[in-house]
Amino acid sequence: MNRDTILKIGIQMQKKIISSLLVSTALLMTACSDNKGTTETETKAAPAAAVTKTVAAPEAAAQAVAPATSEFDYKLAPKKVADNVWCFFGALDKPTPENAGNMANNCYVKTGDAFVVFDTGPSYVFAKQAYAAMSKEVGELPVKVIVNSHEHDDHWLGNDFYKQKFGAELIGPSVINTKYKAGDITRMFKVLPENAIAGTNIIPVDKSIKEEYDFTVGGINFQVIPVPVKAHTDEDYFLFMPESKVLFAGDLVMNGRITSGRDGAVMGQLKALSMIKAKGWETLIPGHGFITDKTATDEAQLYFTLTKDRIMAAIENDVDATEINEVVTLPEFKDKKMYDILNSNNVSYAFDEFDML
């Protein structure tokens, strides 16, 4: 080996070491910033793993970092709402490229040996990140059963994640199977950014019900209750835990924002609310909204009652479809989110419903 060659090798080695150090530093910085707010143990563990990876193969390590930054980050943090129950609360908004469909609520129940999950969010990526966040919070349990509240796709497009990873049983309305199939471009596929919807597949549910269905997972009992009439949609389910009196209402209940009546019926909504009330729940998680205490259903009860009373009175006074939005308003709700977008449509839908009676 001559002097030149030795010099070349020396320079190359120096370059390699410098680039390794640069990547290590970058990884350390990423690892630290990603771990903000987590426990000390986790923060310490991450940089160590990153350094090992970098020394072994700098290029591979640099590539491995890339997908993590390109996938949409929902920044999910579970909130505990009752014993063994955590939820991810979505924004009080329509789906937008910015929220990537994170505008509905999705909940986890921890049982003795597994999770039961109510609704699965707007995408595969969402479900994956929700599971990761829950695992960090309470441990990596398998997900055994999923219950879907209704057919709107902000509530169940995460199903495939749980089916693929755990073979979870999917309990949900039969319309999910009759109206949607793999490859369909539903609302979330149109609105969500590519890095949030990528990998999302429509799969059928395994079990639909017409009557109450009870099951037990890890020593905790659950009741799935179908609403026998059109309420928020043609087929709505709610889930009740009889021992702890926690009720997952899906979109039969919203608070803080106005509901969307495009697929629903006011009379069915009122019936569903009375079925929910009859359960004697103590904690209720709405499909959209943050209120879970004893007042959780108050807004929904008032909204549908006022809508019904005012529209029936208007019809009584021969108000027709072209005038109904001038005559019937719900000023009590004007400060709630989405009032301007949804309320006058809701009044029109309700007019059609009561006009046919």
Ligand SMILES: [Zn+2]
């Ligand atoms: Zn919804």
